[in-house]
Amino acid sequence: MKLPDHECPYGLLAKRMLEDAGIPFDDRLLTSRDDVEQFKSDQGVETTPQIFIDGERIGGSEELAEYLETAET
Numbered sequence: 001m002k003l004p005d006h007e008c009p010y011g012l013l014a015k016r017m018l019e020d021a022g023i024p025f026d027d028r029l030l031t032s033r034d035d036v037e038q039f040k041s042d043q044g045v046e047t048t049p050q051i052f053i054d055g056e057r058i059g060g061s062e063e064l065a066e067y068l069e070t071a072e073t
Helices: 010-019 033-043 061-072
Strands: 051-053 055-057
Touching: 010 061, 051 061, 055 061
Parallel strands: none
Antiparallel strands: 051 055
16 A cells, blocks of 8 residues: 555565565555555455465465465475
8 A cells, every 4th residue: 555645564564575585476556545445345354465376365464474484484
């Protein structure tokens, strides 16, 4: 989420984790509160960001960290 007065720290963290893991990604910015609320409604989630890998929803940045940790072992 990138609004004029706020950039989501969890989204930035998720991007950094994906970059560090060498996983290519498509960053879909939500640039208004309406975009954010519509995305959450469409996906049936309460928070952003939401990370999808190979079409599967992994979850937010905490779930991404767990996913990456599991994938490395």
